[in-house]
Amino acid sequence: AQTVTQSQPEMSVQEAETVTLSCTYDTSESDYYLFWYKQPPSRQMILVIRQEAYKQQNATENRFSVNFQKAAKSFSLKISDSQLGDAAMYFCAYRSAWGGYQKVTFGTGTKLQVIP
C-alpha cells in the first residue's frame, strides 16, 4: 500500500518570503501522480499543483513549484513571495496512474502560517 508522510505539522513564513513544505511517499509503482492540495479554513480542497512521475521536469504554477526527487521518493512544495492568502493546511497526496478508479492517498498535512 502507498503511504504519504508529511513530517512538518506546522510551518511559518514571513510575508513575501519563500517557504518549502516537505513530503515523502512510499510506493512500488513506477507510474503515478503526486499532488499538493490547499485547504483554507473553509475546508474546501483546492488543487495547487500536480506532478506526473514519468516527467522529469518539476511542475510550476506561478508562485508554486515542486522539487520532485523520484529516486528519493520526495516531493516538496516551494511557495515563493508568500502572501497572507497562502495561510492554510497543505496536503501532499499520491495517486496511482493505473486504473481510472484509483483513490487519492493523503498525508497528514502541514499547517502554514503567514506572518505579516
Next chain:
Amino acid sequence: EPEVTQTPSHQVTQMGQEVILRCVPISNHLYFYWYRQILGQKVEFLVSFYNNEISEKSEIFDDQFSVERPDGSNFTLKIRSTKLEDSAMYFCASTEGGRNEQFFGPGTRLTVL
C-alpha cells in the same frame, strides 16, 4: 468551469439517525468517490464507484455505509445509524478516469450529537 457540488453544506443529526449526503459530480465524469476528514486529521478514502457498482472500499466503509447513483446526476452516501465518531467533513470527488485528476466538492460537515 464545471464543478462538483455537495448538499447540504452542514448537517446536524442525532446519534442513531440515518443521513444522506448528496453530491452532483461533473457531468461527463465516470468515476466517483467519497472521502472523510475527521477534524484535525487527514483526508481518508471511503469508497470509489464506477459503472453503478463499488470499485473499491476502505475498512472504514462498513455495513453502516452505502452509496448510490439514483439517477444520472446525483451520487449519494448514506449512513444508516450514525455514531458520534461519524462526525467529520465528507468530500465527494469525481473524475473522467484514466490519467485525469479528481475534482473535489466543497464538502459536507456532518455533526452527530
